[in-house]
Amino acid sequence: QVQLQESGPGLVKPSETLSLTCTVSGGSISSYYWSWIRQPAGKGLEWIGRISTSGSTNHNPSLKSRVTMSVDTSKNQISLKLNSVTAADTAVYFCARVGSGWYVGAFDIWGQGTMVTVSS
């Protein structure tokens, strides 16, 4: 079955760029949207953005233009970059597949998440 695995540095310095990769295994990333979602400790879920395998992106307006997402279909990977990070960006970051067909709009498969701490 399709599995997602996030990877990247667990510690990022303030004002620097957070970079994460989500590797999809057990299936193709084609024909789906893929999202990044984060969750600060003890808090709720926040949608960061989504990307299609054609490269079309949407992101949460609250993050302004700090978000960059990309897709590498040859590696079955989706990437996230969040620049100018502050302590408020400390969270568990999840990648998730956006379902299609009957599951359209649902985050039907999730990665296990990766904790990112912003601290000097």
Added chain:
Amino acid sequence: QSVLTQPPSASGTPGQRVTISCSGSSSNIGSNYLYWYQQFPGTAPKLLIYRNNQRPSGVPDRFSGSKSGTSASLAISGLRSEDEADYYCATWDDSLSGPVFGGGTKLTVL
């Protein structure tokens, strides 16, 4: 401050029926599908309900979803100790052009 409003907590005893509410507006719940996610501590959320009231394969029929106007609810009947988790509602928001989540409800099984 979440776009969708959920009670922060809910509780029930084993065997009881509990409901968790989710309220929004015409730009989100009122015009789009509603989803529910279940999250256990330290794990990723899991899709529980899609398209307002549909259960993915493997989700017990003790879980049911409903939507009316700009509000929705998740009902759990025959409450079990393993249902103790956080529950999040989510939907698309036409104004924000993106999905939005409720703040989550922590369900405690007494």
